[in-house]
Each structure stands twice: as C-alpha cells, then as structure tokens.
Amino acid sequence: MVLLTSEHRLLLKSNYAQHEVYAELLGALGAFMEEKVLPLSQKFDDGSAKMDSTRARLLEQGFCQIGYPKEYGGLGLPFGVYVLAAELAGYADAGMALSVAIHNTAAEGIFQFGSEDQKRKYVSDIISGKKVASFSLTEPTSGSDAKTMATKAKKTPRGYMINGSKAFITNAGEADVYFVFAATEKGPSSFIVESPNPGMSFGEDLPKLGMRGSRTSEVRFVDCEVPADALVGEEGQGFEYAKRMLSGSRIVMGSLCVGVARAAYDKALSYSKQRRAFGSPISDFQLTKEKIADMKTGITAGRLLCMHAARAREGSVEYSSEAAQAKVFATEMAVRVCDMAIQVFGGHGYTTEDVHRHWRDARLLTIGEGTSEVLRLLIASRELARSA
Template identity: 35%
Template structure:
C-alpha cells in the first residue's frame, strides 16, 4: 500500500485506522443494535481534523485532497462501514459549503461543521425522484422574510439526528441548495427506517411543511443547486467506494485469521489449495479496486475533464467487487459467517447499499457510456 503514498498520506491512513480500531470497532455491533452512533464520537473525530476533511484551513478544516479523503474513509470503514459512511456524508456537505458558499456562509457554518458541533446531512432523494434527481419537487418560495420550503425527502441518513440539512429544492424552474437547521418550524421526520444494513446510522424521511429559512441560508447562487449536487456527488462516490473497500478489506483480514485457525480433515483450511485460490482472487480484486479508486481520486484533485467518468467507474467497480469479496468471505467462514459474533454478516449487509446510493450502479453505467459516446 505504502508504495503509492507519501509519508504524510501514510500517516493519514494509519492515524484514521488506529482511531477506528480503538474507538469504533469494539462498539460497532452495540451501536448497530442501538440504531444510533453516540454523538460523543464526533468531537473526537473532529479533534483529528476529520470533521472538515475538504474544508480549507482558513475556516477550521484540514484542507485535504480527495486522495487523502479516500484514505481516511477506507481506514475508518475497516472498523465500521456505517460509521465511516455517515462521516463521509457530513464531510461532503462541509466540502460543498467551502466550495460554493460565500464568505458569510463559510464563516457561519464551517467552524461548527469542522468541530462537529453541527453535524450535517444531505437531502436530495425524494419518494418519486431517486435516480432522476432533476425531477425533484420540493419547492422553495422566496419572500421578504426568507425562503419557505415545502416537500418531502426520502432515505436521509441522519434524518432526525443531524443538526443541519443541505436541502435541494426547486426555486422557480431551477434547483437551489438551502441549509435548514434542526428545530426550524415546519421541519419534521418520518419513522425510523428498518434497514438491511447501515443500521448504526438512523435513516428517516425529512418533511418540510412551510419551513421558513433566512435568505442567508441559500447556499451559493440561486438556481445553481443541481450543479452543486452533481459536483458533490463526484467526491461522494469516491468516499462510498472507499468505505466499501475498507469493509471488504476488514472481511478479508478476518477470513485469513479464521482460516488459519479452523481445522478440517487434519489441517487448517488455509492449507487447501482450492481455498487458497479463492483468497488469491479476493486479494487481486481488492488491490485493483484500491489502485483504480486512488487513480480516480487523483483525477478529481487535478480537475481532469474525465474525472466525473472515472468517479462513476470507480464507484461502480469498487462497490461491486467489494460486496462480492465480503460475500465470499462469509462463505469461507461457513456457518460461522452467518452468525453476528463473527462480524462478517454485518459487513455484507452494510456494503450492499453501496451499490445503490450516490447513484445506483446502473446509473453509473449510464454516466460512463454517455461520456464515452460524447467523446467520439
């Protein structure tokens, strides 16, 4: 791994991994059973600079690159993909404010985001507009006192838990981005979703019934929200892929340990050549996924024309490969893999959604193919 990283980047990975191993991994199952990540965790992560990974140092952030970011989230996801993914969503929001907000908005929101005094969630998906995000119906009407928001958002990680929400909404015929704080009159939440995976982070519908927010809560320019959302999703797709990679790597590490201890027919099962071949195939898959992901992150950092296509390709390839690896690891554990005590079934459940969110992998194929055709 270190051959591709500078000393500073290796330190970023190791620091994140050590934190996850000490502060997250021992409690991941309990948090899943409770259905909530304790809020006391976030200031500890913020103290490491992980509350504002993509926020400039001028506003309290770490000012890290996208390549640095995928290292952070891969390392943390080795402890728990659900926790790492939730942190990545908060950081996507912080990065959007830093990139698109005016100086007043940055001063208002970013210090609290970086300290994680204010935890952010992202509200794009609606009951009738998932993959077709541009068809969203939530509306913001401008008035003298501010914007009045009406609509419903679905599948929101942190719904009813987070302190503020970046909400994509329609202003006239265009889409804008608004920041809605928890406690705003007219803001409410649906019931807790009972999910297959990511059970440690609460997911609810976010309902906006005449929510009045100040004009200053408009993020960037009115009517530019869809462009902001799509730009944010490039980085979000890398982060979700990184979380899948960390989870799959943790599953493979656990499987190697298990196979070195499990006896069958007079020897440990890691001595059977057929099973060794499966281990080799999984190692190749994860290493190629890692190189591909880091390459896509480097392209996004460089502002390359093809960055969006490569982010889509990395999200598609890495999340598919990593789910397959985790599922194979469960198989190699036999019946024990199906038991919660061994931790593999949780990883399989957590990673399944990575093939769906931040744009389904079917939509990733659409993005890739369209860019290929446009280039001819």
C-alpha cells in the same frame, strides 16, 4: 488491523512528495479508530450502542478537516489522503463512515458553492464536528431521477418557504445543518436549513439491512421558512451542484467499501488458517486459496481505482466518469468479497453477525449515491462524449 498498512504507505509514496507527513496523520487516525470505533462496531450494528459521541470524537480528530484549506479550519491536505481515511473508517465501522462521509459532503457543498459568509459560518463548525450536517436530495418519489424533485421553495418577502419531503436521509434528526435541494421557479436550487426549524420534522429511524449505526429517516418540510441568505449559490443551479458534490462523494463511498471488504477479508483469512477439515486447515485447499486471491486482488484494485479518481479530482480535470468507475467497481467488489468471506466461514458465516454484517453494510453502496445501473450509464455517456 485498521492501522495504515505498507500498501497504503506505498500508495502515498507513489503519489505525494509529502507522503511521510500524510502517513503519520493517517496512522494516528487509524490508531484512534482501532481503539475507539472498531471495538464498538458490532454494538452499533445490534443497536446496543449509539454512535453519536464516538462520531463526535472522530470528527474532533480531524477526519473531515483533511481536505479543506486552513483558513476554513481545515488541514489543507490532498483529497486522496481523505479518501484513504475513508477506507480506514469503512474498516472500523461502515455505518459511522457513512454518517461522517455524508456529513462531509454537506460541508463540501457549502465550501464549493456557498457565499463567503456561508463558508465562514458553517464550514469550520461542520468539519470540526461542532455541528452535524446532512445532505437531503432523495425524495419518496425520486431517487435516481433526483432532478424531478417535488419539494418546492417559494420566494417570500423574507426569503423562501419550503414544502415537501426528503426520503432515506442519513443523519436526519441528528443534524444541525441540512443541505436541502428544492425546486424554485428557476429550477432545482439548494438551501442551508438549520435545525430546529418549526417547519421541519423527521420520520422514524428506518430499520435497515446494514449500516445500522447510522440514522436514516424522512425529513419533512411544511411551510418551512428560511431567510434569503439560506440559498446556496444561484437559483436553478442546485442539480448541477448536487452532481458535483456526488462525484467527489462517490470516490469516498468506493473507498469506504474497500475498507468494508478488507474487514471481511481479514476475518476470512484468519479463520481459514484456524478452521480444519479433512485433516488440514481449510486455507490449504486450492478453492479456498482461489477465494483469498480473488478477495485480495479486488481490494487492491478497488483502492487503486479510488486513488486514481482522487488524483483526477486533485488535478481539477472533469472526473465524474473516474469517480463513477471507482464507485461501481469498489462497491460491487465489496459485496463479492463480503459474500466470499461468508462462504469461507461456512455455517458460521451465515449465523455470525460480526461476519455477515459486512455484506449487509456493503450492500447499501451499490444503491446509495447513484445506483450501479445509473453510474454505468454515466460512465458510458461520458466516455462516448470524450471519444466524439
């Protein structure tokens, strides 16, 4: 069930005075996802349904509006509420959750670092789903080492001219607004590029192991002209903005993975009670019980770590280590849990798309938005600095 569980309600209660209001909102979002997103999830995975119109409806439900102030079209609720919404979305359909989460990261960048005019022009339209957005950082020759970007933005009398390309971009070709990082003379900078633009084109939708409902492709810039007011914040600060945007987004990706793990766990739990071997349900065997216990414990721990990081972010403390811890733990946990779910299903797990797709979906997120290796380096360097 996508609907909010008693565990979510308890977590809300232990963190927020307004927990009943937040639970009501999340319950309604969960009900929408259960009715409109979950039944299509297998079809998004096998390509027999496109998610665009369902994504638009999810955005209309206020999914991305949760954390923004009312004056920019938001609901003015805490970040932790959005993080729990991401878990529900990850349960309903991971590809959809990835698409809307990255869409929201672009809105977050404009909200945090954009001018008042940019905020007024874009934030409300993006978070309400009137415009689809994309976050374009990775390049064919630099992912973890994103600061070494080859895409350049050269100053012109009218604004900037962008040349280069971005790789593996979620929502590429579907988005109306691209939050693009390109190097200027002062270093990495960030720009809002509106599509269509004659200087911008897109590659084919890449075939993927999982997250198949979401579109992933290259974004190419050839003499792509943008006005001077497309620059977000200050020239040379783009990489700092990217790091801050990714810190928040990593908590969301961790939570999305808690949802993916829970979807696989629920299926495995139910199957373990039905499938019989040696005269009993396989749930009677101690080694199955060990898997159930480990899956459930991992899911609970992942959710708590994501909420811990969300609370750190709400508290305006420096939270990049907490965010990275939440993402590393929750994404690796999800891969393990989905793997265990396949094991519980035996041969049916290996051959049933609706079981193994959860593992395929989860597998992305120990890579995207900071690999586990790079995030472990980040955690260690933050903790070493804190203890200095």
